[in-house]
Amino acid sequence: MITVLKQNATKEQQDKLIKWFENQGLQVHISKGKYQTVLGLVGDTSEVDEELVMALDIVESVTRVSESFKKANRKFHPENSVIEVGNVKVGGGHFALIAGPCSVESESQIKGIAKAVKASGASILRGGAFKPRTSPYDFQGMRAEGLELLAEAKKETGMPIVTEIMNASHLPLFEDVDMIQIGARNMQNFELLKEVGKTRKPILLKRGLANTFKELLMSAEYIMSEGNENVILCERGIRTFETFTRNTLDLSAIPALRELTHLPVVIDPSHATGRARYVEPMAMAAAAAGADGVMIEVHNDPARALCDGAQSITPEQFDTVAKKVMKIRSIALED
Ligand code: PEP
Ligand code: MN
Numbered sequence: 001m002i003t004v005l006k007q008n009a010t011k012e013q014q015d016k017l018i019k020w021f022e023n024q025g026l027q028v029h030i031s032k033g034k035y036q037t038v039l040g041l042v043g044d045t046s047e048v049d050e051e052l053v054m055a056l057d058i059v060e061s062v063t064r065v066s067e068s069f070k071k072a073n074r075k076f077h078p079e080n081s082v083i084e085v086g087n088v089k090v091g092g093g094h095f096a097l098i099a100g101p102c103s104v105e106s107e108s109q110i111k112g113i114a115k116a117v118k119a120s121g122a123s124i125l126r127g128g129a130f131k132p133r134t135s136p137y138d139f140q141g142m143r144a145e146g147l148e149l150l151a152e153a154k155k156e157t158g159m160p161i162v163t164e165i166m167n168a169s170h171l172p173l174f175e176d177v178d179m180i181q182i183g184a185r186n187m188q189n190f191e192l193l194k195e196v197g198k199t200r201k202p203i204l205l206k207r208g209l210a211n212t213f214k215e216l217l218m219s220a221e222y223i224m225s226e227g228n229e230n231v232i233l234c235e236r237g238i239r240t241f242e243t244f245t246r247n248t249l250d251l252s253a254i255p256a257l258r259e260l261t262h263l264p265v266v267i268d269p270s271h272a273t274g275r276a277r278y279v280e281p282m283a284m285a286a287a288a289a290g291a292d293g294v295m296i297e298v299h300n301d302p303a304r305a306l307c308d309g310a311q312s313i314t315p316e317q318f319d320t321v322a323k324k325v326m327k328i329r330s331i332a333l334e335d
Contacts, residue, residue, distance in 0.1 A: 001045040002063045002075050005037045009058035017058065024048060029070070031077040036060070040076030042225075069217040069261075071224040072231070077262040083230050085202045086160025086178040088123045090232055091264030095329055096293030098162060098266065099318055100126035102308035103139065104146035109300060114153040116315035117298055120322045124179070125150070125159040126295060130166045131307060132185045139306040144173050151176040162204055162295075168195035177201065184208050184236055184271070187219050197226025204266070204295075206234045209247070213256055220263060232264045233257060234295065237272030246274020246311065249282055254289040264292035270311045276302060279313050280321045287328040294325060 005014060014037065018028050021041055026048070029040035041048070045064070054062050065075055082092040090096040099117040104110045104127040114125050129146030131139065142149065150161045160178035165171065166186060174180055179202040186192055187208035196203050203223055207216045220231045235254075237247025249272035257265045269282035283294045299305045299312035313321065 001041040001048060001050075002061075002065055003039040003041070003053060004060040004062075005039065006058050006060045007036065009037065013058045017056065021048075029076055031079070033079045036078075038076065038078060040065075040070060040073075042070045067214075067217075067260075069214070069221040071229065072217045072220040072261045072263055074260060074262045079262065081229070081262045081264065083202050083232050083264055085124055085162070085232075087158075088160055090202075090266070091292045093333075094292070095287075095326075096124055096232075096264075096266060096295075097122045097322055097325065098124040098126050098293060098295040099298045099322075101128075101299050101305070102270075102297050102312060103128040103131055103306055104142050104149050104163075105306050107149050107152070110149050110153045111156060112300055113298055113315060114157045114159060116300075117318055117322075118157050118159055120315070120319040121326065122318075122322065123159070125153060125157065125161050126181075126297075127153075127161070127163055128307070129163050130170065132164070132166055132183050133307070141307075147173055147177065154178075165192070165196065168192050171195065171199065174201070179204050179232070182206060182219075187211055187216065190219075190222055193219055193222035194226055197223040197228045200228055200230065202230040202232060203228065204232050204234055206236050206268070207238065207253070209239045211238075213253065213260060217257075217261055220261070232266055232292070233261070234266045234268055235272070236268035245272075245278065247272050249273060251282075251285055251289050254286065254291050258290065266293040266295055267291045268295045270295070270297040270308070270313075274311045276311055276313045276317070279311065280317070280324065283321055283325050284328050287325045288332050290332055296321065 026043040031038040080092040099122040131141035162179040164181040181204040184206045240248040267286035297312045298318045302309040302312040
């Protein structure tokens with residue numbers, strides 16, 4: 001249930017109303033916007049007397065929210081959320097250029113790529129340390145050592161880092177990580193979602209291979225219901241009957257999720273297409289459609305990459321993509 005307060009409501013009146021809701025066993029989510037304050041009520045609201053609330057002097061409107069995602073719902077938080085990843089803001093007009101290799105492979109590889117993508121304008125460094133691979137015989141990532149190398153690359157470049165977690169027991173190793181990625185395969189690993197929800201680190205939540213927008217938002221809700229509201233959503237392509245591309249990039253995620261939620265939406269054109277030469281046009285399309293950022297796999301030597309070489313672009317190619325994306329974004333922002 002959502003209660004929109006009138007502009008002239010005093011703090012004392014607001015606090016009194018919030019207490020009254022809380023005494024009925026409800027959690028009150030307060031969203032103070034420029035023009036209005038919205039109280040989102042989470043819990044069993046069936047006993048709340050709507051007429052009584054509506055009759056209060058300070059109440060503008062009361063609406064019941066039928067969707068099962070509440071904290072992620074735009075109705076609860078009308079303004080776009082801005083998530084802080086280290087010193088970088090994402091969402092609400094702040095665009096994130098996230099780049100780096102699929103996997104951390106060596107000290108020189110991650111540091112070299114980090115410096116190159118930073119010089120081209122990337123704001124956040126990506127790199128997998130724990131890798132979810134289809135085959136157990138494929139490279140599984142450098143694991144803890146990979147995280148240490150990422151932390152060193154962060155120290156040297158000043159870029160915040162994002163990397164995937166696959167097991168909640170690894171959380172202590174993620175101390176230096178600025179944003180924790182939940183990969184597509186773990187989007188519905190609810191126990192893992194609850195555990196990262198107990199941290200206060202930003203979470204990059206990827207859409208599952210065969211999941212709907214609403215399921216993605218329910219997964220975000222798992223994280224947020226534990227108290228961590230720092231969630232960024234990522235569309236990375238879904239499974240369809242098309243096999244020419246690795247997945248099918250669903251760019252309608254941008255306007256659709258924009259409507260349903262206040263959380264930022266980032267596009268990953270690398271995993272979505274699986275082909276390096278499609279990354280540039282799809283990244284440009286994402287920027288044109290109003291994404292809050294793109295995440296791109298960059299490798300110094302794609303042909304020898306230990307993971308996802310076919311979809312990785314070189315630092316030189318990234319430089320061109322970054323320029324084009326930022327140019328398109330500036331046009332997309334014009335009225
Ligand atoms: C990744 O970003 O490295 C990754 C494995 O992505 P996804 O979960 O989207 O497949
Ligand atoms: Mn990859």
